[in-house]
Amino acid sequence: MPETFYDIHCHTMTFDHPNLIAFAYRACRALDQGAGESHNIFIQLRDSFRMLGELYDIKTHFKEYLEKLLYSGQQAGTDGGVLGSAKKVVNLIAFMEADIAGQLLYMERDLKEVAFSRQGCRETPVLTIGDHTYSQFVLTPLLIDFGDKGRACFNTHYSGINIKPIKTQTIAMLLGIRDYYRLTQWNLTNSHADQPATTTPLLRVYPFLGINPANYKDVDEINTVLNKYFPHGANTAQEITAAIQRFDGNLDQTTLPVFAGIKLYPPNGFDPWPKDNTDHKLDKTRCIYEFCCKHDIPITVHGSDGGFQTVDDDKVAILASAGKWEQVLNEFTTLRLNIAHFGHHQPAGQAESYDWMTTICKLIGEHPHVYTDFSFRGIEDCFRALHCAQQQDPSINLDAVKKKLLYGSDFMINLLQQQSYTEYTDNFITCQLPAVSAEDKHHMCSTLPEQFLWPVVKDGAFPALQSEETGAQALATQP
Ligand SMILES: [Zn+2]
Numbered sequence: 001m002p003e004t005f006y007d008i009h010c011h012t013m014t015f016d017h018p019n020l021i022a023f024a025y026r027a028c029r030a031l032d033q034g035a036g037e038s039h040n041i042f043i044q045l046r047d048s049f050r051m052l053g054e055l056y057d058i059k060t061h062f063k064e065y066l067e068k069l070l071y072s073g074q075q076a077g078t079d080g081g082v083l084g085s086a087k088k089v090v091n092l093i094a095f096m097e098a099d100i101a102g103q104l105l106y107m108e109r110d111l112k113e114v115a116f117s118r119q120g121c122r123e124t125p126v127l128t129i130g131d132h133t134y135s136q137f138v139l140t141p142l143l144i145d146f147g148d149k150g151r152a153c154f155n156t157h158y159s160g161i162n163i164k165p166i167k168t169q170t171i172a173m174l175l176g177i178r179d180y181y182r183l184t185q186w187n188l189t190n191s192h193a194d195q196p197a198t199t200t201p202l203l204r205v206y207p208f209l210g211i212n213p214a215n216y217k218d219v220d221e222i223n224t225v226l227n228k229y230f231p232h233g234a235n236t237a238q239e240i241t242a243a244i245q246r247f248d249g250n251l252d253q254t255t256l257p258v259f260a261g262i263k264l265y266p267p268n269g270f271d272p273w274p275k276d277n278t279d280h281k282l283d284k285t286r287c288i289y290e291f292c293c294k295h296d297i298p299i300t301v302h303g304s305d306g307g308f309q310t311v312d313d314d315k316v317a318i319l320a321s322a323g324k325w326e327q328v329l330n331e332f333t334t335l336r337l338n339i340a341h342f343g344h345h346q347p348a349g350q351a352e353s354y355d356w357m358t359t360i361c362k363l364i365g366e367h368p369h370v371y372t373d374f375s376f377r378g379i380e381d382c383f384r385a386l387h388c389a390q391q392q393d394p395s396i397n398l399d400a401v402k403k404k405l406l407y408g409s410d411f412m413i414n415l416l417q418q419q420s421y422t423e424y425t426d427n428f429i430t431c432q433l434p435a436v437s438a439e440d441k442h443h444m445c446s447t448l449p450e451q452f453l454w455p456v457v458k459d460g461a462f463p464a465l466q467s468e469e470t471g472a473q474a475l476a477t478q479p
Contacts, residue, residue: 329370
C-alpha cells in the first residue's frame with residue numbers, strides 16, 4: 001500500500017487576496033515599538049535598503065541595485081547579505097504572481113526536486129524517511145477569510161470600500177486546483193524543460209474553508225454556508241476531488257462538497273469565544289463548533305501572534321492565545337482542532353514566551369482531539385522551543401505531544417524565511433534531532449494528519465482523477 005505525505009498547513013493565494021496596506025500599517029506599528037518584525041515584507045525591504053545605503057550611494061546606484069535584485073540569481077549574491085532580505089520579498093512576489101494552478105505546479109516541481117535529488121533517478125518521485133516511502137502527496141491549503149466589512153481605511157481617494165470577500169478567493173482556489181489537475185494530466189508544463197513529462201498529477205489537494213463569523217449576519221447565514229459546503233457532513237477525499245474536477249466557476253450551487261475542513265483566523269479579529277452575545281457574536285461562533293462536532297469536521301486555527309494581521313497587537317495577543325480554547329473545548333469536548341504554529345508567541349520588543357505552547361501541551365493532554373502543527377517555524381525551532389517550555393514546566397509530556405504534532409509548511413508565507421518549498425521539505429526530511437526519531441517524523445507527516453483529516457474513512461485518501469479530455473481542450477483554447 002503506497003504511503004502518503006501530508007502538508008497539513010499551506011496556503012495558495014495571489015495578490016488579490018491579502019490586504020497589503022494592512023501589512024504596511026503593521027510595519028508602522030512594529031517600527032513605533034522598535035521591534036524587528038522580520039516577517040513583514042515592508043520591514044524586510046527597509047532593512048535591505050538601509051544596508052544598501054551603508055555600502056552605496058542609493059541615488060546614483062539605484063538602477064544597479066534593482067538589476068542585482070532582479071537578475072542576480074536566487075541567492076543573496078556577493079553583497080554579504082545586502083540583497084538577502086529584498087531577494088526574499090522578490091521571491092515571494094514572483095510566487096504570488098503565479099495563478100493558483102501555477103502555484104501548485106511550483107509546489108509539485110519542488111517536491112519532485114527533493115525526491116529526485118535523493119533518489120538518484122528521475123522516474124516516480126518518492127520521499128523516504130526511515131523505513132517509510134511516500135509516493136503520494138497531499139496538500140491542504142487553508143483559505144483565510146480576509147473579508148473585512150466596514151473597516152476604516154487610509155487617507156486616499158479610494159478608501160472605505162475594502163471588502164475582500166471570501167467568495168472570489170474560493171472561486172480562484174477551486175478553479176486553480178481543477179486546472180492544476182487538468183494541466184498536469186495534459187502535460188502543458190513544458191516551461192520546466194528540466195522536468196520529466198508529467199502525465200499524472202503528483203498532488204491531491206483538499207482545501208479548508210475560511211470563515212469569519214463577523215462577516216455573516218446571523219446564525220442562519222453561517223449554517224447555510226456550512227450546509228452548502230458540507231452537504232451531508234464531512235466530505236470524503238473522493239467527493240472533494242470529484243466536485244473540484246467538476247467545478248465550473250459557479251458558487252451559486254446548492255451543494256458543493258469541495259472542502260475538507262474549516263480555517264479560523266484570529267489575526268483578522270476572529271474571537272474563538274466572544275464574551276458577550278452582541279450582534280449574535282457568540283451564537284454565530286458556537287454554531288460552527290456545533291456543526292463541526294456533529295459531523296466530525298476538522299478545524300485549523302491560526303495560533304501564533306504573526307500572520308496577515310488586521311487588528312491591533314493587543315487584540316491579537318488575546319484572540320490568538322491558546323488559552324482562548326480552554327472554554328471552547330470544555331463545552332465542545334469532541335471538537336477536532338489543530339491549534340497551528342504551536343503557539344509561537346513573542347510580544348513586541350520582548351523575549352519569546354512559551355506560555356501559549358505550554359497551554360497547547362496541556363490541552364493536548366486533556367482533550368484527545370486536539371492537535372498542533374509546527375508550520376512556518378519548522379521542526380527544529382519547534383523542538384528548541386519545546387525544550388525551553390519543558391524547562392519552565394517539567395510536567396510537559398513530550399511523548400504525548402508527539403502523538404498530536406503535525407507536519408505543516410505554512411508555504412508560501414514562509415518564503416519570508418526560506419528560499420523555497422524544496423528547502424523547507426528537505427530540511428524536515430534530513431534534520432537530525434535527538435528527540436525525534438524517523439518513526440516520529442512518519443507520524444507527523446503521514447499517520448497523524450491522516451487521522452486529523454479522515455477519522456472515519458482511513459483508506460482511499462488519494463483518489464484517481466477523472467479523465468479530463470474535453471476540459472483540457474477547452475482550457476487550452478481559453479482566452
Ligand atoms: Zn498559515
